[in-house]
Amino acid sequence: MDLSTAEQILIEQRVTNESKSTAVAYLLWIFLGGLGAHRFYIGRVGSGLAILVLTILGILLAPFHVGTVFLVPAVIWALVDAFLIPGMIRQEKDEVRNTFGKQMYAERLIAAERRG
Numbered sequence: 001m002d003l004s005t006a007e008q009i010l011i012e013q014r015v016t017n018e019s020k021s022t023a024v025a026y027l028l029w030i031f032l033g034g035l036g037a038h039r040f041y042i043g044r045v046g047s048g049l050a051i052l053v054l055t056i057l058g059i060l061l062a063p064f065h066v067g068t069v070f071l072v073p074a075v076i077w078a079l080v081d082a083f084l085i086p087g088m089i090r091q092e093k094d095e096v097r098n099t100f101g102k103q104m105y106a107e108r109l110i111a112a113e114r115r116g
Helices: 005-018 022-035 037-042 045-064 068-115
Strands: none
Touching: 005 068, 022 037, 022 045, 022 068, 037 045, 037 068, 045 068
16 A cells, blocks of 8 residues: 555544544543453453453352452453553554555545546
8 A cells, every 4th residue: 555645644643533542541441440441442342341241240249259250350351451551552543544544545546547
């Protein structure tokens, strides 16, 4: 894909406007990390749901003394995510950049086809 400098700048502007914020992801992680909110925000719904289910099961089963079986993995997962958030945001930005790059390239091909 060979894009002009102007097209690359336009793509980077769209990436900046449409990608997720690392600061927001960390705020969600701090306040709602045990519920997987940061993963929902980034677009990782499946793993966000998994953390949410682990936490809910852990809380519901705590009176029966088996809640820790679910809460410990949820807490460890949330703590590990503190180190993974920047990479997840970077990957999400790369996906947005790739999508817009392909879209821009396809639009240019269609325009060239119409001209000639």
